[in-house]
Amino acid sequence: MIGFLVRRFLYMIPLLLVIAILSFALMEFMPGDFLDQFRFDPSVDLVRLEREAARLGLDQPRHIRFWRWFRGVLRGDLGESFVTQQPVARSLFAGRIGWTLMLTIPTFIFTWVITVPLGLYSSTHQYKLSDHVLTGFAFFGMSIPNFFFALLLLYFLVVVLQVGDMGLGVSGIVGQEFIGQPWSWDKFVSFLWHAWPPILVIGTAGMAGLLRFTRGLMIDTLGEMYVMTARAKGLTERTVVYKHALRNILNPFITSFSMGIGGFVQGAMISAIVFNLPTVSRAYWGALQAQDTQVLMGGIIFFTSFFLVGNLLGDIGIAIADPRIRVN
Amino acid sequence: MKKIALIAASLLLVFASVAVLAQDYKVVPLGVPGTLWEDFEVGVHGGTIRSSMISNPRTFNPIMVRDTASGWLDDRMQEALILRNPHTGVHEPYLAKAFEIAEDGLSITVHLRRGLKWSDGEPFTAADVMFTWVDLWLNEDVEARRELWTLPDGMLPTFEQIDDYTVVVHFTTIFRPAVGFVTGAQILPRHRLWEYVAKLNPALEGVCQFNTAWGIDVDPAAMAGMGAFILEHFITDMEIRLVRNPHFWQFDAAGNRLPYLDAAVVHIVESIDVSLLRFLNGEIDTYGARPEDLAILKAEGPLRGFETVISDVTGWGTAFFAFNQDVPEDENLRGLFRDLRFRQAVAHSIDLDTIIEGIYMGFARPQWSHVAIPSPFFMGDEHAIWFEYDLDKAASLLDEIGLFDTDGDGVREFPDGSPVTFVLITNAGHTIREQKCLILADDLARIGVDVVTSFIPFGALVGQLLGAEYQAVMIGLTGGMDAHGGRTVYHSTGSLHFWRFSAGGPDGRLPERFPVADPAEWNARVDELYDLGVGSFDEAEIMHYYHEMQIIIRENLPLMFTVSPLQMASAYDRIGNGLWETFEGIHTGTGLTAVTFAFRRDL
Numbered sequence: 001m002i003g004f005l006v007r008r009f010l011y012m013i014p015l016l017l018v019i020a021i022l023s024f025a026l027m028e029f030m031p032g033d034f035l036d037q038f039r040f041d042p043s044v045d046l047v048r049l050e051r052e053a054a055r056l057g058l059d060q061p062r063h064i065r066f067w068r069w070f071r072g073v074l075r076g077d078l079g080e081s082f083v084t085q086q087p088v089a090r091s092l093f094a095g096r097i098g099w100t101l102m103l104t105i106p107t108f109i110f111t112w113v114i115t116v117p118l119g120l121y122s123s124t125h126q127y128k129l130s131d132h133v134l135t136g137f138a139f140f141g142m143s144i145p146n147f148f149f150a151l152l153l154l155y156f157l158v159v160v161l162q163v164g165d166m167g168l169g170v171s172g173i174v175g176q177e178f179i180g181q182p183w184s185w186d187k188f189v190s191f192l193w194h195a196w197p198p199i200l201v202i203g204t205a206g207m208a209g210l211l212r213f214t215r216g217l218m219i220d221t222l223g224e225m226y227v228m229t230a231r232a233k234g235l236t237e238r239t240v241v242y243k244h245a246l247r248n249i250l251n252p253f254i255t256s257f258s259m260g261i262g263g264f265v266q267g268a269m270i271s272a273i274v275f276n277l278p279t280v281s282r283a284y285w286g287a288l289q290a291q292d293t294q295v296l297m298g299g300i301i302f303f304t305s306f307f308l309v310g311n312l313l314g315d316i317g318i319a320i321a322d323p324r325i326r327v328n
Numbered sequence: 329m330k331k332i333a334l335i336a337a338s339l340l341l342v343f344a345s346v347a348v349l350a351q352d353y354k355v356v357p358l359g360v361p362g363t364l365w366e367d368f369e370v371g372v373h374g375g376t377i378r379s380s381m382i383s384n385p386r387t388f389n390p391i392m393v394r395d396t397a398s399g400w401l402d403d404r405m406q407e408a409l410i411l412r413n414p415h416t417g418v419h420e421p422y423l424a425k426a427f428e429i430a431e432d433g434l435s436i437t438v439h440l441r442r443g444l445k446w447s448d449g450e451p452f453t454a455a456d457v458m459f460t461w462v463d464l465w466l467n468e469d470v471e472a473r474r475e476l477w478t479l480p481d482g483m484l485p486t487f488e489q490i491d492d493y494t495v496v497v498h499f500t501t502i503f504r505p506a507v508g509f510v511t512g513a514q515i516l517p518r519h520r521l522w523e524y525v526a527k528l529n530p531a532l533e534g535v536c537q538f539n540t541a542w543g544i545d546v547d548p549a550a551m552a553g554m555g556a557f558i559l560e561h562f563i564t565d566m567e568i569r570l571v572r573n574p575h576f577w578q579f580d581a582a583g584n585r586l587p588y589l590d591a592a593v594v595h596i597v598e599s600i601d602v603s604l605l606r607f608l609n610g611e612i613d614t615y616g617a618r619p620e621d622l623a624i625l626k627a628e629g630p631l632r633g634f635e636t637v638i639s640d641v642t643g644w645g646t647a648f649f650a651f652n653q654d655v656p657e658d659e660n661l662r663g664l665f666r667d668l669r670f671r672q673a674v675a676h677s678i679d680l681d682t683i684i685e686g687i688y689m690g691f692a693r694p695q696w697s698h699v700a701i702p703s704p705f706f707m708g709d710e711h712a713i714w715f716e717y718d719l720d721k722a723a724s725l726l727d728e729i730g731l732f733d734t735d736g737d738g739v740r741e742f743p744d745g746s747p748v749t750f751v752l753i754t755n756a757g758h759t760i761r762e763q764k765c766l767i768l769a770d771d772l773a774r775i776g777v778d779v780v781t782s783f784i785p786f787g788a789l790v791g792q793l794l795g796a797e798y799q800a801v802m803i804g805l806t807g808g809m810d811a812h813g814g815r816t817v818y819h820s821t822g823s824l825h826f827w828r829f830s831a832g833g834p835d836g837r838l839p840e841r842f843p844v845a846d847p848a849e850w851n852a853r854v855d856e857l858y859d860l861g862v863g864s865f866d867e868a869e870i871m872h873y874y875h876e877m878q879i880i881i882r883e884n885l886p887l888m889f890t891v892s893p894l895q896m897a898s899a900y901d902r903i904g905n906g907l908w909e910t911f912e913g914i915h916t917g918t919g920l921t922a923v924t925f926a927f928r929r930d931l
Contacts, residue, residue: 030785031784031787032791051471052471084386084543086544090545094564158609159628164609169609176611180563180566274599276599277565278565282598
């Protein structure tokens with residue numbers, strides 16, 4: 001098992017290297033650069049732009065810029081944000097990572113705890129009314145854009161329910177009276193009030209895919225010969241489903257679960273913007289808009305690393321669940 | 329008679345207040361009839377006002393500000409010596425008590441208000457002014473935009489401190505805009521910032537730290553300002569909280585120290601739709617409305633207790649179509665774009681009514697001048713030269729040029745048989761510009777001109793414009809109060825003379841491509857007028873130059889302007905003086921720092 005882990009860990013190093021090169025290339029393919037926002041400003045003259053370009057290193061050829069950045073990456077220095085002049089990690093995560101985790105983890109749990117049983121139920125009640133209802137819900141969740149669902153929900157709260165008359169706020173992570181205040185019971189309640197809409201919206205989108213995934217996987221499995229054999233042996237349907245079929249679909253579940261873990265540190269971008277949540281992905285969105293390439297490249301490295309760690313955890317999970325993987 | 333008595337009583341109160349205060353405080357005659365402030369009310373102290381802005385500030389260092397959000401906040405926390413009142417167009421003293429421009433125009437003597445204090449209680453003196461001007465703005469280590477201060481002869485101004493409350497700025501040549509740039513710069517506290525300046529602090533061993541000082545993670549306790557508010561905290565993506573400067577140096581006519589509010593909170597709300605919902609929900613007190621919001625705002629306002637006003641004041645920017653008169657590798661198009669009759673034909677094809685009604689729901693104003701409508705240099709619509717929407721006239725102009733549809737395919741041809749077609753670009757995602765492009769393309773198609781619209785990323789657009797690679801563009805420019813700000817665009821050597829870079833020749837932006845200057849004839853007079861406009865302090869004389877320039881530029885149509893949206897704002901009735909400005913920077917009135925005068929009625 002240790003050899004397996006070491007091997008998987010070592011695989012990550014060249015992968016990160018390739019991703020570093022690709023992320024730099026990706027930024028280079030983007031038209032323009034950070035200074036474009038000033039190039040068409042009549043009050044900014046050419047001399048100033050040239051000085052800014054020199055200060056930010058944007059006047060250097062690509063290979064030099066890449067080498068400078070890559071050398072920094074190897075030393076663990078991802079540079080500074082062009083916009084805020086803060087270190088990249090600080091620019092992305094400071095003041096955001098805690099809130100992001102407080103939203104992504106409950107959303108993840110909400111999605112999995114509700115959806116997997118529903119998917120199993122749907123698969124064992126194929127083409128019955130309940131299956132059609134769940135399938136309809138899944139298609140709704142998949143087809144409605146997150147931002148639109150979020151706006152609808154907020155509109156419903158504000159204009160129809162008029163929650164403002166009850167002193168309740170919408171959007172944001174806590175009520176405005178608690179911003180910057182230490183944690184208290186009231187602040188926690190306010191957090192819960194503000195957290196449920198994004199959890200619902202993000203969770204619904206995630207649930208839709210997962211529900212279809214679980215249902216399809218289980219239906220396929222229930223059609224396998226060994227399931228038929230189990231039934232022929234006279235086992236109860238409950239034993240067939242939960243002891244035989246479910247155990248055999250664990251591997252893709254673990255993979256899917258571990259990929260979700262990698263996304264913990266980002267949070268859903270569009271929903272974060274609509275719900276005005278201080279998540280890491282919102283910082284990344286800001287960097288994207290400003291073409292703050294230092295933050296963008298650093299972000300890709302960070303997010304990929306988390307994703308790879310999630311995958312590694314998934315591999316470990318699969319190795320534990322399935323001895324054949326360890327042996328091979 | 330009653331009015332005169334009221335004015336007299338108010339003024340008496342003002343003088344009495346000032347006498348009691350015995351300082352050089354500024355008294356703002358809020359609510360005094362016959363003044364600029366007559367529509368304001370005298371407020372009461374206390375409470376908080378809440379609004380929103382769409383992005384985080386990038387810095388709290390006024391010299392390093394390059395974005396709107398940071399600029400708005402700095403304007404609340406710092407003050408300048410002299411500013412041009414956008415309502416009257418006149419330079420007014422702020423931190424200065426008075427100023428005199430020498431007869432030869434080569435120096436300005438500024439007398440500071442006495443007895444003022446920074447927000448932390450330290451005295452404000454000429455040392456702070458000299459620190460800001462000499463140790464920061466003239467300091468090569470500081471990334472200040474010194475080019476704004478550079479005189480036509482390449483020199484920078486010099487400064488002299490006469491005493492603790494008198495400073496003099498010397499110029500080597502008359503350069504009118506420098507007065508605004510130099511005396512309009514926000515003054516920073518020496519006692520808080522000297523330690524970041526290498527030449528003043530040997531401990532830095534030559535490494536200047538000023539450029540990163542007062543960044544977004546600054547400790548508010550380390551800051552000080554002369555503005556109405558000071559920073560209490562900034563929480564990324566959530567809010568900025570400003571609190572009253574206890575030493576602010578402005579008072580109302582009743583002797584109350586301004587601002588009235590204890591705090592001003594600005595929420596960071598990236599989505600304007602969500603900002604609207606927050607306003608409707610009562611979470612924020614003011615909101616910078618958009619035309620598409622008016623229906624719900626007008627319907628909900630009486631029910632929820634807020635009011636929405638639509639000003640006849642527009643923003644500072646311009647929006648226009650332009651043709652690249654240097655378009656590469658296509659002599660037909662280059663010749664066409666340089667032909668005034670073609671540009672007139674296009675101007676007659678711009679359906680401003682459809683743009684105003686269809687895009688702005690009626691809340692925009694046609695724009696004809698290159699000078700921003702709110703600028704005191706703007707001539708006014710009574711002098712406008714309009715190119716009315718008239719496709720017949722446009723078609724006859726194209727006929728006059730010799731462009732006819734010879735093959736009957738609906739598109740006119742050049743004499744060599746090639747079709748009259750060009751690519752019109754704008755930045756993708758800017759839906760208003762995209763719609764304007766589509767409206768124009770549709771109208772030009774009706775008179776036989778084929779327009780291919782292409783919406784591309786902003787970076788690519790800027791690259792094409794500044795590299796003179798495009799054919800036609802729909803874009804906008806930010807504007808300012810001083811008409812001289814357009815020099816980079818309209819002077820033949822301007823770095824943004826993107827519609828004809830060849831005009832600049834070796835002094836232009838692309839000397840390697842255009843080593844020999846090839847300007848349009850009329851541009852020489854515009855160049856001359858720009859030089860004349862900065863060489864005098866005589867307001868009447870200056871206005872004459874800029875008015876002539878507006879006519880010349882309009883007649884020759886290097887850019888075909890469209891419309892400028894009207895400014896709108898909503899505020900709850902619980903906020904007094906609230907509709908004069910929202911946190912989004914909407915100026916519905918004087919454009920001065922009205923949040924300084926806002927107050928809560930519900931205390």
